[in-house]
Amino acid sequence: MTDFSLLWSGFETALTYHHMALMVGGVLLGILVGVLPGLGAPNGVTLLLPLTFTMEPVSAIILLSSMYWGALFGGSTTSILFNIPGEPSSVATTFDGHPMAKNGRTEEALSTAFISAGFGAFVGVLVVTLIANVIADFALQFSPAEFFAVFLLTFCSYVGMSGGRPLKTIVSVLLGLILTAIGMDTVSGELRLTYGAAPLINGVSYLAAVIGLFGIGELLVTVEEGLEFNGLRAKMNFKVVWRTLLGMPRHAIVLLRSTLIGCWMGITPGGPTAASFMSYGIARRFSRNPENFGKGEPAGVVAPEAADHSAGVSALLPMLSLGIPGSATAAVMMGGLMIWGLQPGPMLFIEQPDFVWGLIASMYIANIVAVVLVLSTIPFFAAILKAPFSIIGPIIIVVCLIGAYTISNRMFDVYLALIFGVVGYVFKKLDYPIAPLILAMVLGDKTEDAFRQSMLLSQGSFSIFFSNGLVTTLMVLAAVLGCWGLLPKLVFRRKKPALLTP
Numbered sequence: 285m286t287d288f289s290l291l292w293s294g295f296e297t298a299l300t301y302h303h304m305a306l307m308v309g310g311v312l313l314g315i316l317v318g319v320l321p322g323l324g325a326p327n328g329v330t331l332l333l334p335l336t337f338t339m340e341p342v343s344a345i346i347l348l349s350s351m352y353w354g355a356l357f358g359g360s361t362t363s364i365l366f367n368i369p370g371e372p373s374s375v376a377t378t379f380d381g382h383p384m385a386k387n388g389r390t391e392e393a394l395s396t397a398f399i400s401a402g403f404g405a406f407v408g409v410l411v412v413t414l415i416a417n418v419i420a421d422f423a424l425q426f427s428p429a430e431f432f433a434v435f436l437l438t439f440c441s442y443v444g445m446s447g448g449r450p451l452k453t454i455v456s457v458l459l460g461l462i463l464t465a466i467g468m469d470t471v472s473g474e475l476r477l478t479y480g481a482a483p484l485i486n487g488v489s490y491l492a493a494v495i496g497l498f499g500i501g502e503l504l505v506t507v508e509e510g511l512e513f514n515g516l517r518a519k520m521n522f523k524v525v526w527r528t529l530l531g532m533p534r535h536a537i538v539l540l541r542s543t544l545i546g547c548w549m550g551i552t553p554g555g556p557t558a559a560s561f562m563s564y565g566i567a568r569r570f571s572r573n574p575e576n577f578g579k580g581e582p583a584g585v586v587a588p589e590a591a592d593h594s595a596g597v598s599a600l601l602p603m604l605s606l607g608i609p610g611s612a613t614a615a616v617m618m619g620g621l622m623i624w625g626l627q628p629g630p631m632l633f634i635e636q637p638d639f640v641w642g643l644i645a646s647m648y649i650a651n652i653v654a655v656v657l658v659l660s661t662i663p664f665f666a667a668i669l670k671a672p673f674s675i676i677g678p679i680i681i682v683v684c685l686i687g688a689y690t691i692s693n694r695m696f697d698v699y700l701a702l703i704f705g706v707v708g709y710v711f712k713k714l715d716y717p718i719a720p721l722i723l724a725m726v727l728g729d730k731t732e733d734a735f736r737q738s739m740l741l742s743q744g745s746f747s748i749f750f751s752n753g754l755v756t757t758l759m760v761l762a763a764v765l766g767c768w769g770l771l772p773k774l775v776f777r778r779k780k781p782a783l784l785t786p
Contacts, residue, residue: 291413291641291644293641294641294642294644294645295645295648297638297645298646298649303346306346307646308657309347310347310348310349310351310354310650311351311650312354312657314352314357314654315361315657318358319358320676325352325359326498327684329616329617329620330491330495330616331495331687332351333348334691335690336620341636342639345617345620346650348617348620349646350650352613353405353596353654356401356593357655357658360374360397363377364393364585374560374592376561376564376588377589377592379577380578380580381393384396387580391525392528393580393582396528396582396589397585400535401655404539404546404590405596407594408593408594409651411594411597416605419605419630420604422630425754428735428737428738429734429742429748430755430758431730433755433759437765439457439720439727439762440766442457442717443765443766444765444768452715456716456720457720457723459724461728461731462477463725464488464728464729465477467484467486467487470729470733488700489691489697489700490616490722491691492701493704493721494612494616494722495701496700496707496708497707497711498708499705500701501707501709501711501712504705507677535582538587541563541567543594545566545595546559546592546594546595546598549595549598550599559594560589560595563591564584566587567586596613597647597651599613599614600617603618604643605630605632606628606629606630609726612723616726618726619726
């Protein structure tokens, strides 16, 4: 009952004119960010983050999280109307969403996507509400050794869930950890890897990295592909919305299964993109009519949308309770918390309950607001994409560079954004994952501090990482997940010579 009393106080915080206005504004900005290719939720939240430095933390996180929900809905809109995923997690929605629209069922496709997304988001928030305090109370028992084991488990989880590219994931994580080491050592005060460059004393800004990797890098890929917006007209009939809502029980099993998959992938480091693809694949595997998938099957829209949004919401749970972001956008938000002077983790629930429960309460409201607004504004945002990309592209570049400059009002961050833009382009072309790099840049300092504190407590003995059942379990799980990703590669390499012998 304590959680529900705290949640009620959170609703009192969220249901003010000021915060409701922030939700509406954040959702609208998020839809715009999701619709425009080359931006996306991580980059949109990063661009907005400098504007929140003078705001109250509760107001700031409500604005950023509302933009996040709006961006997810915006990505679904372009996937269905233009066959262009505004978000990586919206790629699976194009498989059946766009064929439905081409078959003259545009309103049904959009309604199915948004209703499924709203349900997934609601269940995700419910999961956060029910178990956030439980996880936070459990994490209060952690020492530096346990925290290091959790961070290591997070990195190994990315390797284990890398989808056939574990070595590339490891490279991405290691590059992020190296970039984190640049600047002043937080323990000794010595400078590391600065090579006499004064701007590097404060380290490499992960915000500039996000803008470059997700914004400029994505735009370079888009320019190379010669993207043209040849979309379908969008017009919503609320009779169709109501009819679609009444017909959703037909997809109840797909909806519930995909939502649970999304919640699990959000809490673990799988993230929304992996959740949407996994849910789509499982829905097709267990469908009575798998041959209909890819031709405009409604279940092929329900599955990725429910998983995408439930994973996006659930990703905030480990960020708040453990200080471990479950997605790239959650990593950016976590960086915002630290900039505002808040320390993500179990103590946040004790020291800042108004902040935590105000955010959770706003997630219920903002997702309802997002569903209503996206249904009302689809024609307007779809019309934006009728403009030539030769106009939209330069505008996005200028917005990204302005956002990079406003991080700390210095040109060095602009240069960093441009450099990371090239890195992002190379990563995309070589199929290297970007999210692990951002995660490592955000968690790198915390991981190093936990490791060094553990070494000081044990006087340099690694036995501290196996000193009790909890830390031993976490370390073993990390090893299992890491090997789980690498084992198929090693087995394949051993079998390959035998296959070539006559």
